[in-house]
Amino acid sequence: MIIKLLIEGGDMKPGPAIAQKLGPMGINIGKVIQDINASTKEFKGTKVPVELDVDGKSKSYKINVSSPPVAELIKKELGIEKGAGEAKKLKAGNLAFEQIVKIAKTKHSGMLAREFKSAVKSVVGSCVSLGVLIENKEAKEIENDIEEGKYNKEIKEQLSEASPEKIKQLKEYFNGLRKKQEEIIKKEEEAKAAEEAAKAAEAAAKPQVAPTAGAAATTPAAEAGKKPAEVKPAAKK
DSSP states (O other): OEEEEEEEBTOOOOOHHHHHHHGGGTOOHHHHHHHHHHHHGGGBTSEEEEEEEEETTTTEEEEEEOOOOHHHHHHHHHTOSSOOSSTTTOOOEEEOHHHHHHHHHHHGGGSSOOSHHHHHHHHHHHHHHHTEEETTBOHHHHHHHHHTTTTHHHHHTTOOOOOHHHHHHHHHHHHHHHHHHHHHHHHHHHHHHHHHHHHHHHHHHSOOOOOOHHHHTTSHHHHHHSOOOOOOOOOOO
């Protein structure tokens, strides 16, 4: 039996999904979870695909760990939990090109892309959708730079270690950008609140339409004041 899982690296917990499958086989679930966590500890804090190959007769199993999705590796490099909500407007982080190469090296063997350059471009594409800058620039611009050969050396030599100074500079740039983003969001929220308040005030200021005289005559009170209609006796035959 093959069981496919997507877990937090090094932090899998017991759950009904795996218990229902392994329990009837008499397999020690606690031991399985312990082994999976040991196999994925290097990906701590990252979602990791795991394939559990179970032999019900011998009660043995094999654990096959795949590398995390590209998006998860990008978020791990940045130390964030999610990308930007509005990628075209907000930014979630700022990576060095060497970090892009590092992720491409991790994922290349499992990608359809044969050339390493194509693997790098695929990672850059994920940065576009997540709203992540690369080298203080939009990821789209980096795609153009790659095509123009600006990063041929880094790609050819697969340079995947950025200097601490460079990482620091990229973080400082992003921190300044984030402050500007927060100011923009705050102003937009204030403008939206003011607009809603104006609409509410306008609605409250509108005069209430009084009922017409004809309408007033049909109110319950008016109906109550009416005399009952006289019923004429039926004519004798």
